[in-house]
Amino acid sequence: xxxxxxxxKGKSIISLLIKFFTWxxxxxxxxxxxAGRVIExxxxxxxxxxxxxxxxxxxxxxxxxxxxxxxxxxxxxxxxEYARTFKGMKYDFRSLFGFLPFLRWLxxxxxxxxxxxxxxxxxxxxxxxxxxxSTWPLYKVSPTSVGSSVAIEKLGTATNFNEYLVxxxxxxx
Numbered sequence: 770x771x772x773x774x775x776x777x778k779g780k781s782i783i784s785l786l787i788k789f790f791t792w793x794x795x796x797x798x799x800x801x802x803x804a805g806r807v808i809e810x811x812x813x814x815x816x817x818x819x820x821x822x823x824x825x826x827x828x829x830x831x832x833x834x835x836x837x838x839x840x841x842x843x844x845x846x847x848x849x850e851y852a853r854t855f856k857g858m859k860y861d862f863r864s865l866f867g868f869l870p871f872l873r874w875l876x877x878x879x880x881x882x883x884x885x886x887x888x889x890x891x892x893x894x895x896x897x898x899x900x901x902x903s904t905w906p907l908y909k910v911s912p913t914s915v916g917s918s919v920a921i922e923k924l925g926t927a928t929n930f931n932e933y934l935v936x937x938x939x940x941x942x
Contacts, residue, residue: 770845772852773924773937774835774889775799775807775822776916783812793913795833797826798886800852800893802845803937805930808852808892810883815859821930829928834936835921843896852892858883864907878907886910893920 777784777797784796799809805821819825822832861882883891887907890900900918901910915921925936 771803772845772848773801774921775801776833776912778831791911793911795912795916798889798912798915802849810885810888812860816855818856832927834924836924838920838922848896886912886915
């Protein structure tokens, strides 16, 4: 099994607002495995696991697929099982204030509530995969900053599940 980082280029109003306030090209990030399962924090339903990257996203949404550069002796199945322990936790609406400098004082680091990029970073950091300087406050972590990490490399872009599987299977060979 392999674990991948997915960065979404959403086009909805919410996606456009996220990209605007984070000064980035990505509106969402998630973790996936080579079977296409996804674990993500979503504003409706909190942290969830889905059978493919487009279950709660529009088919046709561009998703950049990233591989983790170095897994050392870490078993990807351990990462996936750890990520599953977050399922059912709530979405962290309050942390979104961290992206607005004039409202940042409302931000609270609540380890029982998550937004997408925060969840991805915390899960990987648990396995000593540091996407950023470990002293970075979590409110500074956006989907675009996840995509700019040197700990991951872009493997390709998919707009549907079949394209995703081609990218992942190419990487596994």
